Amino acid sequence: MFKGRDIVSIKELSREDIERIFEVAEDMIPIAKGEKKTDILRGYVLATLFFEPSTRTRLSFETAMQRLGGSVIGFSNPKATSISKGETLADTIRIVDLYSDVIVIRHPFEGSARLAAEFAEHPVINAGDGAGQHPTQTLLDLFTMAREFGDISGLNVALIGDLKYGRTVHSLAYILSKLGANLYLVSPPLLRMPKHIIRELNKKPVETDKLEDILGEIDVFYVTRIQKERFPDPTEYRKVAGSYRITAKLLSSAKKNAIVMHPLPRVDEISSDVDPLPHARYFQQAFNGVPVRMALLALVLGVV
């Protein structure tokens, strides 16, 4: 079912596909932690092509491949490659495809992963294409919620912060809605979720600019960074950013089993006094990137 498949957009994954990925990811957890050893991907080569810097995504893919016994080639600084000499992405992909069994790509232009998937014979996994898709991030976010609550359907999920430019929240909103979650979109009016994203949701979300109004209903607080550059006026930025800050005090009126997630890096959207609370799930979420990516590599290479 998965062997040879490209993972470009979350929209191409069915509910059954997602369940299968999570089933395999669950089995990968002890291996991801180093408690169990395996070499099911021995002899396989992963190429990681990072045309844009990324720490977590690249390191977690490389860890995932190595934990499964495979090896990794690639670059994270395109300036040192032939791309800087003007080679097309299509040609770069054709060549790397000859050197490897699976390709992971992050690229600044939208649709670049789709191009890569068309030019490569081997499976391609999208690790973020500009403001487009970042399906493995979406999957690890979902996996974190599914592990916590069992079922996504019926969950009350608040997406908080920059819902206009934040790439992770667009795909996340789409898939949460498809799986039956209730969405609460919390953002300053300037950074509301674009209409074309809302149009694709199954159910009308609750939109608000006041976190306090919905605080007691929420199971998952998914917080994103509000970037300073989006505001022409720095005082306006400080005011807005401050009003969406998650603190221990704020969480005292939240549901007892509510969790707080963040794709990281955080700046000050989540105060450090939240870190020791049972609500904090963002570090666990970052770890989950490893078993989810292990599952995807093993599935598209057809070894599980």
Added chain:
Amino acid sequence: MEEEKTLKVQKIKNGIVIDHIPCGRALKVLKILNIEGDIGSAVSIAMHVRSRYGWKDIVKIEDRFLEEKELDKIALVAPTATVNIIKDYKVVKKHRVEVPDRIVGIVRCTNPRCITNQNEPLTPEFYVISRDPLIIKCKYCERDMESDEIVENII
């Protein structure tokens, strides 16, 4: 009534009549057919003409026939249009234009950061996600384009 039946533009001997163009889109139709300046045959345009369904534009082009790709382009600009093929002053064929399910190589993506707008060996491709109103989605960057943007970006 009698006055409405009177033809406002001359009949043509051989060529095409593109009728039922949405009001104001006649010049766009000419533009996508690359009709500007001297093309060696007669072109007539009627804009804001009364029809049974309200107002419409009409374009008549003498000694010109259309390829499949051009019909698809007209469908994007004027989804309600009909194309009549005229031979010896008679309509020999009449067809309604239809927006194809996949639009390949006739529209450019409006997103400047789409990989199809870089220097890559790619043909832009879109899926139709709604016909009325017309909305298409780029196969590569997944950006939606609506009617006005589509008209501005026909190749």
